[in-house]
Amino acid sequence: MLTLEQKIRAKIPGADTGIEIKKTVCDICAPDHHCGIDAYVKDGKVLKVEGTREHPYSHGSLCTKGLCSREYIYRSDRLRTPLRRVGPRGAGRLEPITWEEAYRAVAEGLNRVKKTYGPHSVAFFAGHGKWFRPMMQRFAYDFGSVNFGSDCSVCNVSLIFARIISAGCNYSPDIAHANTFLGWAFGGYYSSYHDVQEVAALKERGGKVILIDTRVTPAAKNLADLFLQIKPGTDGALAHGFAKLIIENGWMDRDFVEQHTFGFEEYKAYVQQFDRKTVSKITGVPEELIYEAAKLYATNGPACINEVCFNLAHNYNGQQNYRAITGLNALTGNFDRAGGALPAVGTYNMRSAGFPTREGAFSGANRPEHPRIGEGRFPLWDMLWGEYQAVTLPEQILGGGDYPIKALFAAGLNVRMLPDTNKTLRALEALDFFVDTDLFLTDAAQYADIVLPVCSSFERGELKVYPGGYAMMTEPVIPPLYQSKTDVEIFSELLPYLGLKDELLEQGYDACIDWILEGTGLSVESLRAAGGAVKAPVAREYIPGSYVAGGMKTPSGKWEFHAQMLDRFTQSHHLEPLATYVDCFADDRDPALAEDYPYILTTGTRVPNTIHSRLHQVPWARSLRPSPLLEISRSDAQELGIAQGEPIEVETPQGRVCAPAKISGKIQKGNVLLVHGYGACDASSLLSSDHLDPYSGFPCYRSSRCMLRKAEE
Ligand SMILES: Nc1nc2c(c(=O)[nH]1)N[C@H]1C(S)=C(S)[C@@H](COP(=O)(O)OP(=O)(O)OC[C@H]3O[C@@H](n4cnc5c(=O)[nH]c(N)nc54)[C@H](O)[C@@H]3O)O[C@H]1N2
Ligand SMILES: Nc1nc2c(c(=O)[nH]1)N[C@H]1C(S)=C(S)[C@@H](COP(=O)(O)OP(=O)(O)OC[C@H]3O[C@@H](n4cnc5c(=O)[nH]c(N)nc54)[C@H](O)[C@@H]3O)O[C@H]1N2
Ligand SMILES: [Mo]
Numbered sequence: 001m002l003t004l005e006q007k008i009r010a011k012i013p014g015a016d017t018g019i020e021i022k023k024t025v026c027d028i029c030a031p032d033h034h035c036g037i038d039a040y041v042k043d044g045k046v047l048k049v050e051g052t053r054e055h056p057y058s059h060g061s062l063c064t065k066g067l068c069s070r071e072y073i074y075r076s077d078r079l080r081t082p083l084r085r086v087g088p089r090g091a092g093r094l095e096p097i098t099w100e101e102a103y104r105a106v107a108e109g110l111n112r113v114k115k116t117y118g119p120h121s122v123a124f125f126a127g128h129g130k131w132f133r134p135m136m137q138r139f140a141y142d143f144g145s146v147n148f149g150s151d152c153s154v155c156n157v158s159l160i161f162a163r164i165i166s167a168g169c170n171y172s173p174d175i176a177h178a179n180t181f182l183g184w185a186f187g188g189y190y191s192s193y194h195d196v197q198e199v200a201a202l203k204e205r206g207g208k209v210i211l212i213d214t215r216v217t218p219a220a221k222n223l224a225d226l227f228l229q230i231k232p233g234t235d236g237a238l239a240h241g242f243a244k245l246i247i248e249n250g251w252m253d254r255d256f257v258e259q260h261t262f263g264f265e266e267y268k269a270y271v272q273q274f275d276r277k278t279v280s281k282i283t284g285v286p287e288e289l290i291y292e293a294a295k296l297y298a299t300n301g302p303a304c305i306n307e308v309c310f311n312l313a314h315n316y317n318g319q320q321n322y323r324a325i326t327g328l329n330a331l332t333g334n335f336d337r338a339g340g341a342l343p344a345v346g347t348y349n350m351r352s353a354g355f356p357t358r359e360g361a362f363s364g365a366n367r368p369e370h371p372r373i374g375e376g377r378f379p380l381w382d383m384l385w386g387e388y389q390a391v392t393l394p395e396q397i398l399g400g401g402d403y404p405i406k407a408l409f410a411a412g413l414n415v416r417m418l419p420d421t422n423k424t425l426r427a428l429e430a431l432d433f434f435v436d437t438d439l440f441l442t443d444a445a446q447y448a449d450i451v452l453p454v455c456s457s458f459e460r461g462e463l464k465v466y467p468g469g470y471a472m473m474t475e476p477v478i479p480p481l482y483q484s485k486t487d488v489e490i491f492s493e494l495l496p497y498l499g500l501k502d503e504l505l506e507q508g509y510d511a512c513i514d515w516i517l518e519g520t521g522l523s524v525e526s527l528r529a530a531g532g533a534v535k536a537p538v539a540r541e542y543i544p545g546s547y548v549a550g551g552m553k554t555p556s557g558k559w560e561f562h563a564q565m566l567d568r569f570t571q572s573h574h575l576e577p578l579a580t581y582v583d584c585f586a587d588d589r590d591p592a593l594a595e596d597y598p599y600i601l602t603t604g605t606r607v608p609n610t611i612h613s614r615l616h617q618v619p620w621a622r623s624l625r626p627s628p629l630l631e632i633s634r635s636d637a638q639e640l641g642i643a644q645g646e647p648i649e650v651e652t653p654q655g656r657v658c659a660p661a662k663i664s665g666k667i668q669k670g671n672v673l674l675v676h677g678y679g680a681c682d683a684s685s686l687l688s689s690d691h692l693d694p695y696s697g698f699p700c701y702r703s704s705r706c707m708l709r710k711a712e713e
Pocket of ligand 2: 215312
């Protein structure tokens with residue numbers, strides 16, 4: 001028998017120890033995960049975390065990030081009180097103030113700018129945090145500004161666009177019923193590890209796996225039957241090469257193509273130029289492998305393509321490349337078929353759970369009729385997404401846009417999120433008024449006039465939805481630390497200070513969620529009473545084929561190889577209705593660039609122990625990879641005379657950073673990988689804010705030109 005003291009030290013729950021197990025979620029990463037957490041709590045402190053076994057999505061697993069939760073929520077730079085800036089912007093001189101003083105100052109600052117420049121001159125911006133977004137968007141519109149934007153401007157939205165213009169809806173792979181999994185830029189173990197379990201199960205039942213990546217990844221080693229190592233940003237050419245082979249060998253689904261697609265003849269004629277030899281030259285993939293992969297994918301169906309491949313969008317030709325890839329779904333009849341790609345209904349907070357809610361009506365209420373900043377530059381973005389394209393925000397603040405942005409209300413702004421960090425910092429410096437809410441005293445917060453402390457998911461209750469029709473309402477497992485509040489409390493409490501009325505938002509988060517859930521058979525009360533995840537009464541299992549049978553939501557009612565939604569932008573913005581392939585440096589203005597900067601820089605491939613700007617300061621996570629990951633190939637290292645661990649400089653026209661070399665066999669000659677988010681070695685400071693995908697406006701995090709050299713001591 002353990003003594004009481006031993007039990008407490010071993011963190012064993014029980015009435016005698018005073019340790020309780022409380023249920024929450026980890027929201028460190030994107031809402032497509034949010035794994036269940038059992039928090040062991042004593043005296044208002046989290047002692048340890050474990051995965052929740054009965055959770056309908058994560059089934060007890062937690063990744064490195066979730067396992068870091070305790071160190072994350074107790075990070076030493078957690079904000080303790082509201083702060084007011086007393087030194088120059090960025091100098092980090094801030095003094096504690098009360099919430100009352102903070103609210104008054106925020107209201108005074110925002111209303112002053114509104115009065116002088118108009119409500120749209122105040123931009124609202126949400127960083128990676130998603131849980132508060134519907135309320136923040138509504139808050140921005142209540143204020144009278146149309147300018148709400150977020151990290152969606154650089155994340156998966158570009159892929160959703162490609163799906164919408166092709167098929168009229170968003171869709172996801174049905175790995176559970178597939179025979180072949182085509183993992184195209186599949187981060188698997190690091191970015192979407194639940195998919196890895198599904199892919200492993202597919203292999204166990206005799207299925208096949210094809211992976212296409214620029215680097216040799218753990219997935220390539222553990223899961224691939226065929227692995228194609230490709231040059232960065234050349235994926236569109238490979239996809240068209242597959243298409244040509246599939247068509248000429250009779251591997252396509254003729255019935256599907258004839259009945260349900262539009263523009264096939266034009267597409268077929270276009271892909272003729274992508275013969276194996278040409279494709280091999282562009283992509284670096286051997287000809288035989290191109291043939292083997294196309295054949296396996298097209299003849300061993302049903303086959304599906306991974307959903308998380310967001311980095312494909314981070315190239316100048318990103319959206320077109322992805323459209324070329326996703327077109328293979330239609331060519332092989334793997335769209336809206338069990339084991340292929342299945343249409344998905346957005347449920348809540350960027351998550352599709354198999355039932356609709358009133359989220360859109362809630363967040364879009366009171367939307368002012370006015371052009372957003374940057375409108376006209378990326379017309380597809382303007383047409384398909386309700387937010388401003390945040391990539392244009394620094395430009396707009398610096399006066400380069402169509403009307404001035406003078407104040408910024410940010411919820412979690414990371415100054416290294418956008419390309420060209422120096423430009424972002426210059427923009428923050430130029431603001432008349434800046435308020436930032438965050439958990440931590442970030443570099444951005446140090447530029448803010450007022451900083452408001454918010455709490456973590458352990459300190460609040462929130463709605464989560466999961467595939468299979470599940471929903472749950474979490475409870476705070478500890479009280480908010482220090483004086484922090486939730487973002488939504490802040491929006492609703494600020495309304496009267498700003499002289500605004502919103503009867504729903506004023507009542508707080510639960511009332512908003514009840515409104516959003518109306519018609520689903522769920523309510524905050526019923527979810528709370530259930531104490532865990534429950535199935536929504538309205539959730540129905542999707543019957544494959546029903547979307548196609550009812551006519552797709554495209555102009556032709558069919559899958560469009562020729563996307564008619566783009567026709568109207570061909571003359572004005574050179575957007576092509578076919579998924580045409582161009583080089584990822586087709587926008588080079590100066591031909592000398594390729595000579596001066598001969599390497600290709602990829603920033604931000606995901607690694608298990610960091611998420612963007614946030615886990616670098618968590619000691620346990622940091623200890624797994626203490627210095628920034630800067631990877632080069634063995635042959636480049638040899639040519640440059642660099643040994644393992646020696647410092648190298650990476651330079652672009654934007655800037656220069658230095659880090660120890662990680663020489664590896666995983667990366668190909670000519671390529672450089674630098675993981676983003678490190679303060680002292682900032683990958684984003686190397687990137688240009690003008691090198692953008694003209695379809696989506698997305699930055700080219702994965703392909704910039706750079707120069708390498710051995711660093712002087
Ligand atoms: N170079 C390079 N840059 C990139 C990428 C890349 O691959 N390479 N990836 C891009 C992509 S895909 C994305 S999605 C973005 C990520 O976007 P970022 O916004 O850069 O992500 P984070 O650094 O995780 O979070 C931003 C801030 O939000 C705060 N935060 C977290 N939760 C909350 C909350 O609930 N409320 C509030 N108010 N704040 C919160 C965090 O403390 C942090 O300071 O970065 C993009 N930038
Ligand atoms: N641990 C961790 N997980 C995360 C995040 C994080 O910061 N850390 N961020 C989250 C967010 S916001 C996002 S957007 C997702 C992103 O998730 P992913 O899109 O999966 O991200 P990556 O790991 O950058 O890319 C996946 C794979 O694509 C390969 N790749 C890169 N460029 C190319 C290319 O041009 N062609 C091909 N074929 N392959 C290429 C990379 O080598 C990598 O193996 O991850 C999410 N999950
Ligand atoms: Mo992202």
